[in-house]
Amino acid sequence: MLLMLYLIAITAEAMTGALSAGRRGMDWFGVVLIACVTALGGGSVRDVLLGHYPLTWVKHPEYLVLTSCAALLTIFIAPMMRRLRSLFLVLDALGLVAFTLIGCMTALEMGQGMLVASISGVITGVFGGILRDIFCNDIPLVFRRELYASVSFAAAWFYLGCDYFKVPAEQAMLLTLFGGFLVRLLAIRFHWEMPKFHYNDQQ
Numbered sequence: 001m002l003l004m005l006y007l008i009a010i011t012a013e014a015m016t017g018a019l020s021a022g023r024r025g026m027d028w029f030g031v032v033l034i035a036c037v038t039a040l041g042g043g044s045v046r047d048v049l050l051g052h053y054p055l056t057w058v059k060h061p062e063y064l065v066l067t068s069c070a071a072l073l074t075i076f077i078a079p080m081m082r083r084l085r086s087l088f089l090v091l092d093a094l095g096l097v098a099f100t101l102i103g104c105m106t107a108l109e110m111g112q113g114m115l116v117a118s119i120s121g122v123i124t125g126v127f128g129g130i131l132r133d134i135f136c137n138d139i140p141l142v143f144r145r146e147l148y149a150s151v152s153f154a155a156a157w158f159y160l161g162c163d164y165f166k167v168p169a170e171q172a173m174l175l176t177l178f179g180g181f182l183v184r185l186l187a188i189r190f191h192w193e194m195p196k197f198h199y200n201d202q203q
Contacts, residue, residue: 007066009040009095012088014067017132018074021080023138028075034135035071036064042127046103046120048096050110054199089188097180100125100152101173104159114160117158121156122149147187155180 017038021031057064072100081088103124107117120143126142126149133140142148155176162172178192186192 002101005094005098006102007063007179008069008091009098010063011070012091013095013128014039014070015074015081016088016092017073017128019078020132020136020138021071022075022078028072031075032068032071033133035068035074037135038128039067039070040064040128041131042099042129043102044125045127045131046106046123050107050112050116050120050124052110081106088183093184093188094177094179095126096148097155097177097185099128100155100180101159101176104156108163114157114164117160118153118156121159122152125149125152125155141193144165145193145198147184147192147194149189151180151184154183 014035017035018031020038021034024030026034036057040057047053047055088124100121103121104117105118112120129142129148130140133142158179159172160175162175163169167175
């Protein structure tokens with residue numbers, strides 16, 4: 001089930017990345033590049049930091065093909081995308097938690113401790129979007145919108161807590177997916193945000 005969610009998530013993330021590139025008027029190569037970075041960048045950063053080789057998209061090049069095709073498809077169906085905004089928000093929320101779980105599991109399988117595993121989960125969950133926004137010359141949305149990275153961090157620790165208390169793996173995964181998904185949707189619905197820091201040199 002987690003693999004299916006992962007495939008859905010990278011497809012959805014690739015399409016949102018392609019739309020971001022389109023807003024910047026990039027050519028088709030730029031669209032595909034931004035899409036792939038958005039979908040696979042978080043996992044790649046995690047793997048590099050943990051020394052986990054080969055990278056996921058190197059081991060499974062079909063993921064690169066899938067995200068590239070999703071990007072090219074987005075170019076042709078872009079006029080319809082506004083109607084699908086709610087669907088993409090739902091898929092993004094699911095993808096965030098699924099990526100977080102995969103990041104935690106990868107670190108635990110390598111024998112890393114809980115703190116490193118939780119950070120690995122957050123990196124997998126949010127760094128694709130951060131890289132997308134940096135490449136598009138924007139302040140990353142994760143730093144200025146509804147709860148996002150904090151949902152990933154909370155989901156990571158919830159899963160690690162379940163693992164620590166020997167909750168069966170499948171139950172822990174389902175509970176984390178449902179809980180993280182619900183909190184993310186509530187954050188979108190009620191505009192829950194982290195406190196902002198404002199500083200002005202002129203004052």
